[in-house]
Amino acid sequence: MSSTRFGTDTETDTELTRELLWRVAMVQAEYARCIDADELERWPDFFAEQCFYTVTTADNHREGLAAGLIWADTKGMICDRVSALREANIYERHSYRHVLGQPLPSAGQPGDPPDQPRTETSFLVVRIMRDGSTDVFASGRYLDRWALAGGPPKLAERIVVCDSSRIDTLLALPL
Amino acid sequence: MSSTRFGTDTETDTELTRELLWRVAMVQAEYARCIDADELERWPDFFAEQCFYTVTTADNHREGLAAGLIWADTKGMICDRVSALREANIYERHSYRHVLGQPLPSAGQPGDPPDQPRTETSFLVVRIMRDGSTDVFASGRYLDRWALAGGPPKLAERIVVCDSSRIDTLLALPL
Amino acid sequence: MSSTRFGTDTETDTELTRELLWRVAMVQAEYARCIDADELERWPDFFAEQCFYTVTTADNHREGLAAGLIWADTKGMICDRVSALREANIYERHSYRHVLGQPLPSAGQPGDPPDQPRTETSFLVVRIMRDGSTDVFASGRYLDRWALAGGPPKLAERIVVCDSSRIDTLLALPL
Helix, strand or coil: CCCCHHHHCCCHHHHHHHHHHHHHHHHHHHHHHHCCCCCCCHHHHHCCCCCCEEEEEEHHCCCCCCCCCEEEEHHHHHHHHHHHHHHHHCCCCCCCEEECCCCCEHHHHHHHHEEEECEEEEEEEEEEECCCCEEEEEEEEEEEEEECCCCEEEEEEEEHHHHHHCCHHHHHHHC | CCCCHHCCHHHHHHHHHHHHHHHHHHHHHHHHHHHHHHCHHHHHHHEEEEEEEEEEEHHHHHHHCCCCCEEECHHHHHHHHHHHHHHCCCCCCCEEEEEEEEEEEECCCCCCCCCCCEEEEEEEEEEECCCCEEEEEEEEEEEEEEEEECCCCEEEEEEEEEECCCHHHHHHCCC | HHHHHHHHCCCHHHHHHHHHEEEEEHHHHHHHHHHHHHHHHHHHHHHHEEEEEEEHHHHHHHHHCCCEEEEEEHHHHHHHHHHHHHHCCCCCCCCEEEEEEEEEEEECCCCCCCCCEEEEEEEEEEEEECCCCCEEEEEEECCCEEECCCCCEEEEEEEEEEEECHHHHHCCCCC
């Protein structure tokens, strides 16, 4: 935990942490609602102009493999991804439901801008098939870095670390 | 998002929003605990005197079909439902476990009382069978309108929108 | 709900409750992260020096059976449990992901230290098999009593009440 960035040293700073974590929790819930409601066109808005997004597996992440299954390091690539998904999903898609845990502060990394705190948040996504059955689609952690330039926090970085290494079907939606 | 009702214009108002959302999260957690603990007789207490409760599917809700599978527009009907469930469930019932997301403010609708904010909250319910196995029973969204007359917020309206269209077994418990 | 311990009588006390519940939610999320990240050696740190930990079933808990499947009433026993788990799990273990609900205040019990509030929190744990498939592993409630001696709240007591009575496989990890 980066005590500097989340400033847990004094009472004022603790309140700051709490305020920030609350704002992060709200934005993460909005992000999940955006995807679950199939409003993918709004999805890029959750990212800062300078951003990085990847989806990877716990095994790959542990081994330090940078390249995930999905990878975007500009907002343009994120927008392109939405277009690709819309073109690919001609047929009625399954629906999804995210449930998120409490965001926790996590340690800053070398090279991080000093005003961009990091958080880690557990997630669980269930998939509802067209026949009505529901299964656990994915679980894992969001490793996020936040740009705080007024208004809601924006994602400067989101590394989606899926617990399972079987993520071929993940291509159907953002996580 | 209804900025008037949740008053996000000033710093004071933001604090108001946060306070209200926290109270809503607490009441929703109590509501879930009430059902999961099989204390259905307390379930009607979560509703305001003037209230509306329905369970519907995402497909029906999208098409604007008002009538859900379950439908109650008086508190008496909600109480009746508890009695019916108790009579129907002679045999030991399965047990259930709700997990809820962070409530998010949502836009007011024409005709809403000005002092009754709306929220949207994701939910996931797992079912534990008598043989010990567990599956995902339901997922969806609570679309709530809240009566705020001192004390904990009460549900003036709860529309339970289930993601799946296969909800025949939903009759076994409130959602 | 223990109004004395959580002090809901005045505005100041309500703020106290909220502050405390927020701290509990953070610690519970850290606890879950510790287990899901397989950092079991840090798990005993979440407990107070004087502590009690047990895992039981809803059926047993309802019938007042004290002894659960897992049972520890000293911190030493909790540490021993980690060693035992490490020795037993020679093979690569499955991974797990916890999702927790909002902690709710619950009533104190006879004999509770007056400065140790209780909370109840729903949990859901999914298990990710080595082949990549994911299922619901366990659901239930944490019945916690908290020691508040500066710093993060520590568990003076955690009774893990699993919804399912089929918990033979629970031995593979703490809950």
